[in-house]
Amino acid sequence: MHMLAFPDRVVLRAIQGETSARSELLSRHGALVWGICRRLSPDPEDDYQTIWEKVFRALSGFDPHGPAQLSTWIATIAHRHLVDQHRRRKVRGEVVEVRDLPADQEGPERGIDAVRDRKRLERALSVLPEDQRRVVVLHHLDGVPLDSIAATESVAVGTVKSRLHRGRARLLEQLRGR
Amino acid sequence: MIDLETLSRRLEGELSPEEEAAIAAKIAADPELREAWEMMKALPGELASLPETAPPARLNRAILGEKAPISRWWLSIPLAAAVLLGVWGLRPSAPEIVLAEGSQRIVGEVSLFAGDRRLDIDGDVLVQVEPPQGYPRGSGAEVDMKSATHLVSALAGAAITITVYQGTATVASSDGEVVISAGETESFGLSESKARPELAPADPPTQAAIRRADPAVQARITELEQQVAALQFEQALTRGQLRTVAGEPSVWPENLPENLKPAGFETALREAFSADRFAIDEVDCEEFPCVVTLLSKEAGDLAGEELQQAIEDFARATAGERSHAVVMSRDDNGQVVGGFAIIPDDHWSEDIGVRARYRTEGQLQGVLDSEE
Numbered sequence: 001m002h003m004l005a006f007p008d009r010v011v012l013r014a015i016q017g018e019t020s021a022r023s024e025l026l027s028r029h030g031a032l033v034w035g036i037c038r039r040l041s042p043d044p045e046d047d048y049q050t051i052w053e054k055v056f057r058a059l060s061g062f063d064p065h066g067p068a069q070l071s072t073w074i075a076t077i078a079h080r081h082l083v084d085q086h087r088r089r090k091v092r093g094e095v096v097e098v099r100d101l102p103a104d105q106e107g108p109e110r111g112i113d114a115v116r117d118r119k120r121l122e123r124a125l126s127v128l129p130e131d132q133r134r135v136v137v138l139h140h141l142d143g144v145p146l147d148s149i150a151a152t153e154s155v156a157v158g159t160v161k162s163r164l165h166r167g168r169a170r171l172l173e174q175l176r177g178r
Numbered sequence: 179m180i181d182l183e184t185l186s187r188r189l190e191g192e193l194s195p196e197e198e199a200a201i202a203a204k205i206a207a208d209p210e211l212r213e214a215w216e217m218m219k220a221l222p223g224e225l226a227s228l229p230e231t232a233p234p235a236r237l238n239r240a241i242l243g244e245k246a247p248i249s250r251w252w253l254s255i256p257l258a259a260a261v262l263l264g265v266w267g268l269r270p271s272a273p274e275i276v277l278a279e280g281s282q283r284i285v286g287e288v289s290l291f292a293g294d295r296r297l298d299i300d301g302d303v304l305v306q307v308e309p310p311q312g313y314p315r316g317s318g319a320e321v322d323m324k325s326a327t328h329l330v331s332a333l334a335g336a337a338i339t340i341t342v343y344q345g346t347a348t349v350a351s352s353d354g355e356v357v358i359s360a361g362e363t364e365s366f367g368l369s370e371s372k373a374r375p376e377l378a379p380a381d382p383p384t385q386a387a388i389r390r391a392d393p394a395v396q397a398r399i400t401e402l403e404q405q406v407a408a409l410q411f412e413q414a415l416t417r418g419q420l421r422t423v424a425g426e427p428s429v430w431p432e433n434l435p436e437n438l439k440p441a442g443f444e445t446a447l448r449e450a451f452s453a454d455r456f457a458i459d460e461v462d463c464e465e466f467p468c469v470v471t472l473l474s475k476e477a478g479d480l481a482g483e484e485l486q487q488a489i490e491d492f493a494r495a496t497a498g499e500r501s502h503a504v505v506m507s508r509d510d511n512g513q514v515v516g517g518f519a520i521i522p523d524d525h526w527s528e529d530i531g532v533r534a535r536y537r538t539e540g541q542l543q544g545v546l547d548s549e550e
Contacts (some may be wrong), residue, residue, distance in 0.1 A: 019242055026238045034233035048233055052241045115220045118228060125225075129486050140225035161190070163483070168189075169182035172217055 011070060015060050022056060029074050032142065036078045039125060039137050047085065051078045075142050079134070079152050086130055115175055124174035132167030135160055185218040278333060281306040292349075293336030295366060301345015310335040339365045428530050430466045437496050438522065443468050450492045455484060459515075459545055462537065466530070467519045469537045471545050474514040481514040489518045497522040517542035 010028075013021035033051055037044035054077050062073055115121065125133060134153075138144040146164065150157040187193055188201055205211050276291040284290075287300045293307045310333065340347050341363040349356045351366060358364045436442040440463035447470060451458055459471040472489075474481040497520050519534040 031230040035230040115224045165183045165186040168186040
């Protein structure tokens with residue numbers, strides 16, 4: 001059977017600036033962007049608003065017939081914004097917040113149960129170094145391919161893989177409590 | 179010691195046949211490693227199933243401009259286009275504001291004259307006034323301000339358009355009061371031949387957009403922000419609050435373990451960072467805790483991460499799992515300069531943290547200044 005793909009009318013209406021269509025996009029994809037911001041940004045509320053501002057401004061450049069899904073396209077804009085912010089902070093030499101290294105025993109769960117403890121997993125995620133956390137969150141939670149992450153970060157795919165391996169190793173280290 | 183990174187690489191199928199055979203044999207022989215491998219295999223699935231939460235609704239409302247603060251709009255409207263005049267001397271219950279010409283977005287509960295009509299707003303409303311022919315345009319100065327009645331009278335016959343975004347607007351008219359609700363637009367005093375004033379834009383600009391669109395506004399905002407920062411600094415000086423930023427010098431506690439006292443710490447530090455990736459630039463043990471600056475010897479994407487990892491490993495080794503590391507770094511084209519101080523949990527306090535941060539920042543800045 002041959003299927004015809006029609007562009008999402010909500011996207012077309014949002015491109016034309018229709019507030020109700022933009023509201024619909026926020027409903028559909030707001031949680032995705034918010035998840036990225038709250039896990040990766042030191043100022044999630046500000047970045048959430050700025051990212052959507054960028055999304056709406058760039059929306060006319062989104063090709064509804066193209067290969068990229070809208071959610072992936074939005075995640076890429078969010079990613080690029082957060083990388084820019086991260087670089088600015090590093091160049092300014094900003095103080096990285098005082099880190100409380102986690103306690104050695106967080107709960108009774110051991111082994112595989114520790115991985116399945118969502119609160120514990122979120123907490124372990126939150127203390128990963130920012131570069132590693134970005135790769136883990138975008139790749140595992142939002143399904144962004146490693147080569148796309150590398151392109152947005154302007155680094156080699158090998159560097160991104162290295163960050164992923166280090167990030168996953170540190171996550172497990174935290175979860176194992178050793 | 180279990181190499182978890184190797185397990186991660188195994189998960190991606192990145193190991194060579196030799197590495198794969200070696201790790202498979204180890205996993206078969208070591209229950210602890212087997213458990214770690216099971217955890218590693220489960221990790222991607224568990225991460226992917228972490229629930230997403232919706233953002234606070236107020237953020238989406240702000241993005242859509244549904245509750246734009248009035249200050250944004252005051253910035254966005256050319257001053258000449260909106261003439262807001264204070265009118266004094268009316269009876270106490272009468273409005274004290276007259277919108278004589280142009281457009282104004284008004285948020286809140288307020289009463290005013292729009293042209294010659296009394297308007298009571300409770301919500302978020304755009305008011306547009308086109309004064310009648312013969313009204314002295316551009317400024318209210320020509321109007322006899324001694325008599326408010328003259329001003330309102332001079333606006334008799336003005337064309338008024340009111341758009342309500344939220345709440346209500348009540349307009350006094352010859353037929354009584356007209357209540358305009360959210361989503362409605364009403365016009366008064368428009369002749370058939372007169373063009374309808376421009377309606378509200380569908381999507382009010384955000385403050386960031388206004389800044390970008392108008393360099394003059396951007397420059398003015400920057401200037402004001404600098405003035406505010408300077409004033410705050412002066413006030414802080416006056417009140418002696420800068421002492422808080424610098425903190426009080428911290429004395430050395432007596433019951434510290436040897437490896438956190440100056441001599442032991444320096445020995446441990448030089449052992450830990452004897453590898454060829456980082457050079458110890460300075461160690462300041464004048465007061466507790468010691469503050470250290472490090473330089474990466476090589477540039478690269480991973481230098482910053484390696485620095486942070488190395489410092490955290492060192493903190494764990496010297497002060498235990500529950501330690502606090504004040505870490506600061508700067509990345510110049512991949513060349514990383516890092517400063518840190520380590521405080522064990524039983525000696526941690528906010529005051530010591532503030533002081534350690536101040537000293538770390540100062541020492542790091544000193545290194546950067548000497549490089550420049």
